[in-house]
Amino acid sequence: MGKVRVDLNISLDGYATTTDQTPEDPIGQDWNRLTATYVGTRTFRERVLGQTGKGTTGLDNDYAAEYFENVGAEVMGAGMFGLHDHPNDPDWQGWWGDTPPFGFPVYVLTHEDRPTLKMEGGTTFHFVQSSIEDALERAKEDAGDLDVRVGGGVSLVRSYLAAGLVDRLHVAVVPILLGRGQNLWADLREFERGYKVTTEAAPSGVVHVTFAR
Numbered sequence: 001m002g003k004v005r006v007d008l009n010i011s012l013d014g015y016a017t018t019t020d021q022t023p024e025d026p027i028g029q030d031w032n033r034l035t036a037t038y039v040g041t042r043t044f045r046e047r048v049l050g051q052t053g054k055g056t057t058g059l060d061n062d063y064a065a066e067y068f069e070n071v072g073a074e075v076m077g078a079g080m081f082g083l084h085d086h087p088n089d090p091d092w093q094g095w096w097g098d099t100p101p102f103g104f105p106v107y108v109l110t111h112e113d114r115p116t117l118k119m120e121g122g123t124t125f126h127f128v129q130s131s132i133e134d135a136l137e138r139a140k141e142d143a144g145d146l147d148v149r150v151g152g153g154v155s156l157v158r159s160y161l162a163a164g165l166v167d168r169l170h171v172a173v174v175p176i177l178l179g180r181g182q183n184l185w186a187d188l189r190e191f192e193r194g195y196k197v198t199t200e201a202a203p204s205g206v207v208h209v210t211f212a213r
């Protein structure tokens, strides 16, 4: 049976979301600062941007590659899929274009009623109103022996962490201070109990912390 996995980029002070978006700059500079190392890896360039032979190799890239390996299904929240930015828009198909970089079933937890969306490249988005446990069970059935990834966003990840349903959490701790936003660790006192915690520092300054059962 596969594992339930999470990977996130967080700031040194634990924030996983940014707060400097404006109508002129809808992504914001802080998001670029938070994700620059990951986005710069060879794996991200190839798997998400379709660029070959570009990007960094080394430890940051090793973790980026692991993110894509051995995954058979994903669970994500309405915010991550973009439904909070594009509410009740039947044409919205997520941020990832016609061929999203999943290639497997993705269960999107949302209270919005939407039909299943079959995309190019093997990704199917199922929109489900159920408990986080039920959504995970459906994803596990689809994944078979492969892992299930809880992709994000931060609220949904925190629900799965708090419920004790995650087997492996990898955080790339980026050496920047955000000072505000959604903190990954809030109210997760002693989360580390029951996990083996390992740490590797990359030359980029990013520290990769893994909690594994």
Ligand SMILES: NC(=O)c1ccc[n+]([C@@H]2O[C@H](COP(=O)([O-])OP(=O)(O)OC[C@H]3O[C@@H](n4cnc5c(N)ncnc54)[C@H](OP(=O)(O)O)[C@@H]3O)[C@@H](O)[C@H]2O)c1
Pocket (backbone or CB within 6 Å): 007, 008, 009, 010, 015, 016, 017, 018, 076, 077, 078, 079, 080, 081, 084, 109, 110, 111, 112, 128, 129, 130, 131, 132, 151, 152, 153, 154, 155, 156, 157
């Ligand atoms: N740092 C990183 O690596 C990283 C990675 C991914 C995302 N993010 C950040 O995460 C943020 C997006 O996450 P978010 O916390 O706003 O939203 P989210 O976790 O993607 O989604 C939460 C939403 O999912 C729906 N939902 C959750 N549980 C449900 C249930 N049991 N049944 C039905 N619907 C349910 C609800 O939306 P409705 O009620 O509206 O349907 C809820 O508001 C963004 O800021 C993004 O940048 C960060």
